[in-house]
Amino acid sequence: MTPSAAIDGVLVVDLEVHDDDRGLFVETWCQKWLGNVPPMVQGNRADRVAGTVVGLHYHLHQADYWVVVAGRARVVLHDLRTGSPTDGATLVMDLGGDGPERHRGVYIPPGVAHGFAALSDLTITYLVDRTYDPSDELGVAWDDPAVGADWGVTGPVLSERDLANPARADLADDLRPVHKER
Numbered sequence: 001m002t003p004s005a006a007i008d009g010v011l012v013v014d015l016e017v018h019d020d021d022r023g024l025f026v027e028t029w030c031q032k033w034l035g036n037v038p039p040m041v042q043g044n045r046a047d048r049v050a051g052t053v054v055g056l057h058y059h060l061h062q063a064d065y066w067v068v069v070a071g072r073a074r075v076v077l078h079d080l081r082t083g084s085p086t087d088g089a090t091l092v093m094d095l096g097g098d099g100p101e102r103h104r105g106v107y108i109p110p111g112v113a114h115g116f117a118a119l120s121d122l123t124i125t126y127l128v129d130r131t132y133d134p135s136d137e138l139g140v141a142w143d144d145p146a147v148g149a150d151w152g153v154t155g156p157v158l159s160e161r162d163l164a165n166p167a168r169a170d171l172a173d174d175l176r177p178v179h180k181e182r
Contacts, residue, residue: 055115068096071122111177
């Protein structure tokens, strides 16, 4: 587990791979890897076609942990937290594929906007530390110049929800996350 230098509280986990003539085995999650974070309580899976962009989403209360188990994704994280030492920072990284990022997970704390572009057809699994709460499903525009992300796709496919997300500058004060020390 490596703390991100770009965004406070984001943790990148290089997963250990065990392989032999039968194939491979990868442990994708272990609570003790991340130290003093709340336990994950729900697991989800999403299959997306190449060219899809999901996000940017954020939560005031919920943390996520992502692993791409098939295909390749461009992950974009942006710190929205008032008082964070990295407020306004953007981190772009690839997960999945055939390179060193193939077996990697990322922990995303509350208040960090997160999204991904499907660089190929993909399957992503994600764990969350709270059950679904529609009042904590928030968003910011994926193409906001304040985020400044290279998503790696042209003509992306987006949901109606993601097309309607406001710019960072237009977020209501009561929907701006506040940085909390872990």
